[in-house]
Amino acid sequence: xxxxxxxxxxxxxxxxxxxxxxxxxxxxxxxxxxxxxxxxxxxxxxxxxxxxxxxxxxxxxxxxxxxxxxxxxxxxxxxxxxxxxxxxxxxxxxxxxxxxxxxxxxxxxxxxxxxxxxxxxxxxxxxxxxxxxxxxxxxxxxxxxxxxxxxxxxxxxxxxxxxxxxxxxxxxxxxxxxxxxxxxxxxxxxxxxxxxxxxxxxxxxxxxxxxxxxxxxxxxxxxxxxxxxxxxxxxxxxxxxxxxxxxxxxxxxxxxxxxxxxxxxxxxxxxxxxxxxxxxxxxxxxxxxxxxxxxxxxxxxxxxxxxxxxxxxxxxxxxxxxxxxxxxxxxx
Amino acid sequence: xxxxxxxxxxxxxxxxxxxxxxxxxxxxxxxxxxxxxxxxxxxxxxxxxxxxxxxxxxxxxxxxxxxxxxxxxxxxxxxxxxxxxxxxxxxxxxxxxxxxxxxxxxxxxxxxxxxxxxxxxxxxxxxxxxxxxxxxxxxxxxxxxxxxxxxxxxxxxxxxxxxxxxxxxxxxxxxxxxxxxxxxxxxx
Numbered sequence: 001x002x003x004x005x006x007x008x009x010x011x012x013x014x015x016x017x018x019x020x021x022x023x024x025x026x027x028x029x030x031x032x033x034x035x036x037x038x039x040x041x042x043x044x045x046x047x048x049x050x051x052x053x054x055x056x057x058x059x060x061x062x063x064x065x066x067x068x069x070x071x072x073x074x075x076x077x078x079x080x081x082x083x084x085x086x087x088x089x090x091x092x093x094x095x096x097x098x099x100x101x102x103x104x105x106x107x108x109x110x111x112x113x114x115x116x117x118x119x120x121x122x123x124x125x126x127x128x129x130x131x132x133x134x135x136x137x138x139x140x141x142x143x144x145x146x147x148x149x150x151x152x153x154x155x156x157x158x159x160x161x162x163x164x165x166x167x168x169x170x171x172x173x174x175x176x177x178x179x180x181x182x183x184x185x186x187x188x189x190x191x192x193x194x195x196x197x198x199x200x201x202x203x204x205x206x207x208x209x210x211x212x213x214x215x216x217x218x219x220x221x222x223x224x225x226x227x228x229x230x231x232x233x234x235x236x237x238x239x240x241x242x243x244x245x246x247x248x249x250x251x252x253x254x255x256x257x258x259x260x261x262x263x264x265x266x267x268x269x270x271x272x273x274x275x276x277x278x279x280x281x282x283x284x285x286x287x288x289x290x291x292x293x294x295x296x297x298x299x300x301x302x303x304x305x306x307x308x309x310x311x312x313x314x315x316x317x318x319x320x321x322x323x324x325x326x327x328x329x330x331x332x
Numbered sequence: 333x334x335x336x337x338x339x340x341x342x343x344x345x346x347x348x349x350x351x352x353x354x355x356x357x358x359x360x361x362x363x364x365x366x367x368x369x370x371x372x373x374x375x376x377x378x379x380x381x382x383x384x385x386x387x388x389x390x391x392x393x394x395x396x397x398x399x400x401x402x403x404x405x406x407x408x409x410x411x412x413x414x415x416x417x418x419x420x421x422x423x424x425x426x427x428x429x430x431x432x433x434x435x436x437x438x439x440x441x442x443x444x445x446x447x448x449x450x451x452x453x454x455x456x457x458x459x460x461x462x463x464x465x466x467x468x469x470x471x472x473x474x475x476x477x478x479x480x481x482x483x484x485x486x487x488x489x490x491x492x493x494x495x496x497x498x499x500x501x502x503x504x505x506x507x508x509x510x511x512x513x514x515x516x517x518x519x520x
Contacts, residue, residue, distance in 0.1 A: 050366070052363075052366055052369070102369075103363050103369075104361065108361065180372070180385035180387050196370070199367075227366050243365075253365050253366065
């Protein structure tokens with residue numbers, strides 16, 4: 001009997017088993033490398049200031065408090081994991097649910113499974129290699145290519161130097177590639193036009209090596225998009241941040257992590273200012289993280305977060321990540 | 333005027349684009365992990381029927397289009413306008429040639445049609461799924477053939493031309509599927 005998701009009882013059982021095997025494979029990968037699994041809290045009194053992330057929140061009753069207290073559901077386990085790293089945890093990984101409000105599409109669910117890990121002493125390139133290794137364990141022996149952000153614009157969009165290119169150049173690229181007209185972006189908003197060239201023109205080519213499914217590691221994002229990545233020592237206009245693509249789909253986002261408390265505070269404050277400017281609600285900063293970093297800076301490390309539902313969808317050739325979940329949010 | 337934010341976008345939502353009423357066919361959110369979200373929107377311009385695509389920065393607003401589908405009875409064509417009536421309120425509407433153009437060959441007086449109104453004016457008309465029309469012209473065909481093998485063109489009373497089985501004769505009434513423009517059966 002087909003159920004609501006269109007699956008027969010047999011294929012449902014089969015899919016559940018395959019997903020269970022995937023989770024087992026991922027854990028085994030890290031256990032074999034002596035990376036410790038950590039189970040960090042989902043709820044936190046602090047939120048994430050990044051303007052593009054919208055955390056869900058709930059009200060919690062705590063003894064001794066007259067009012068219910070607002071707690072945020074994590075959008076990634078990054079902050080508590082970094083506190084553990086500061087406290088001397090060594091290499092760690094988290095495999096579990098995270099939540100992002102408003103994100104629902106064939107590639108997004110509000111509640112989804114994330115694999116995030118941190119490797120001490122790893123450079124950005126070391127971690128890129130490990131991510132590729134993990135993906136090959138799951139997806140088979142795919143070809144791997146690394147390309148810098150700037151080279152990707154050169155190769156796929158014909159933009160010689162994206163860092164000095166104008167908004168007009170980006171708009172011309174979109175037009176030349178017959179991208180649907182864009183509504184609501186200021187003509188001179190270079191950063192957004194550049195983002196559109198990346199998502200509409202370049203990304204569909206990433207994760208395809210010589211026309212076949214492969215792994216593309218895109219690295220050295222502009223400093224503007226550094227988030228919590230270190231800037232490149234040789235070239236401060238780029239950040240030591242990378243993303244991983246397979247078959248045109250972003251799978252993972254990693255950084256050579258910022259280490260000192262002051263820089264974290266600066267980046268957080270900048271995000272809060274941006275929130276205020278955009279009329280978005282402010283969020284309480286994670287003072288516990290900032291204190292931990294002040295007491296002892298983050299050991300030199302790189303970290304990455306990977307969407308497990310997307311990985312499973314790729315492995316099983318599903319068009320919508322929801323098909324690989326027990327239930328999507330609209331069926332839950 | 334009412335507005336919709338991109339986070340209200342879904343299939344079937346009616347909005348205005350350059351002053352023209354449009355209906356969303358497909359809305360996909362493009363949300364990079366660390367970037368501005370966009371909505372990739374495929375929609376139909378209800379005036380022209382054309383399917384178009386735009387990418388909206390998330391959070392943008394569009395004006396709502398006052399578009400409603402209503403069941404109206406087709407009364408008559410005065411040579412310029414096609415006249416309809418709401419059988420409950422007796423309100424009358426006149427549709428221009430442009431609104432009826434594609435389906436005029438299926439319009440039969442007294443039939444109930446789905447009429448799409450934009451700001452109270454008909455912009456498109458959908459006739460009943462099946463209509464019964466008289467054959468006004470066709471080759472006599474083969475008398476003995478009742479199996480319906482093969483076919484021949486027949487002109488119907490509204491001017492529509494459809495493929496009919498060889499046994500169908502002038503003066504007979506036939507049932508036609510208006511979506512496909514295909515003969516269904518002889519009418520009893």
